[in-house]
Amino acid sequence: MAIQRVRSKWSKTNILLKSADLTEHIPETKRWSRSTLQAMLDQYKMVYVKPDSGTFGTGVIRVEKRTGEGYSFQMGTKKRTFSSFESMADRLQRSIRTRSYLIQRGINLLKHASRRFDIRVMVQKNSRDQWESTGIIGRLGHPAKIVTNYHSGATPMSIERLMTGKLTSSQMPSYNARLKKLGESIAKQLQSHYPGLKELGIDVAIDGSLKPWILEVNTLPDPFIFRKLKDKSVFRKIHRYCVQYGRFKKKHS
Ligand SMILES: Nc1ncnc2c1ncn2[C@@H]1O[C@H](COP(=O)(O)OP(=O)(O)OP(=O)(O)O)[C@@H](O)[C@H]1O
Ligand SMILES: [Mg+2]
Known part of the structure; x- marks a missing residue:
């Protein structure tokens, strides 16, 4: 079966709002x-x-x-x-x-070097058919722009680097785990209405009190941005999962 895609932000937001755990993370x-x-x-x-x-x-x-x-x-x-x-x-x-x-x-995004950034969380179906957050990456917006899309000139950067000075290095792992859990909850909730989903790219804003807000959920996420991370194992895993559920063909060897 083909991988399901959903374009309307309005439809996706209304489904997420049905989950009591998610509503507080959704900007009106x-x-x-x-x-x-x-x-x-x-x-x-x-x-x-x-x-x-x-x-x-x-x-x-x-x-x-x-x-x-x-x-x-x-x-x-x-x-x-x-x-x-x-x-x-x-x-x-x-x-x-x-x-x-x-x-x-509007959420006042955190800044790094005077530029706004948001976070992309990749969530994918694994081989046991469970939702798993497989990658997190920050996107540091172009200084003159109001969006942080990679295709609008943002610079991909690790969340560890972007959150330096905002979280201590001992707080980082639990904050990452929190974002991953949020990603998996979003996927389960959307899955209940769109059973053919296999992958999601969630745009998360972080405000001054470090609260995560769900800006948008993409059903055709760009996996290649994760190649920009120094840790190459992240993209390798994302790519492997993409092959498993049929977004990419397996390379012949
Ligand atoms: N409510 C908001 N508060 C603060 N910044 C926002 C908000 N909504 C969007 N943005 C900024 O604008 C960017 C683009 O918005 P959004 O992700 O909703 O649309 P899109 O990127 O055009 O759609 P897609 O991700 O499907 O390509 C976000 O990454 C973020 O930087
Ligand atoms: Mg977006």
Whole structure:
């Protein structure tokens, strides 16, 4: 059977919200509307507006209600400021057009060397048909951008390096274990509605209190980013699992 893929972020989020253990890790997410945008900006001051089925960070917009007065949004590297909500919302609506968009509470990502980063957790079915978190890697965003996608110029980096100064080296293993467990819980919950899933790439934001937030779950994750880790055994395992469930053909020897 072919490996199942699910594109809609909205559908995946709603399934995750049915799990009591996961809800606290999901930033509030709504469908795009001007009134919802206004209400969420009043509440959270910063939100992400993004396509329901986007990839590579394309079309993702960071919107802010400024502490003084006015509003701003940034898409790509260009930041625009507005004196009123109405003028900002008009301009946003022109970018979004009639496409299906979501509004999500913005998480203030941790920074390393003044650049934001998030974490990608790879979760795969193993040979015993159990979900297993097989790799964790950080993605350090391009300094001028508001997304941390590899395809938008982010630099892959080990989580140990990114969390230096935020966690002690003796705290690292249990924090990693926590992320892995979160990944496996997400996979089990999605599996209950999409039985043909074999692999997931979860985008996790970490906030200032080190709480992990689930930004997005990809059903067609890029395994090759894990080649950037010094520890080559991580990619080897990921690749082996991919071959097992049929994403890649086994090399002839
Ligand atoms: N709620 C949020 N708070 C803070 N940053 C966010 C939020 N949502 C998205 N981002 C940033 O934007 C990036 C891209 O967002 P997201 O992963 O949701 O879409 P995508 O990457 O375009 O989709 P795909 O991963 O399927 O290619 C994230 O990796 C993160 O850096
Ligand atoms: Mg993503």
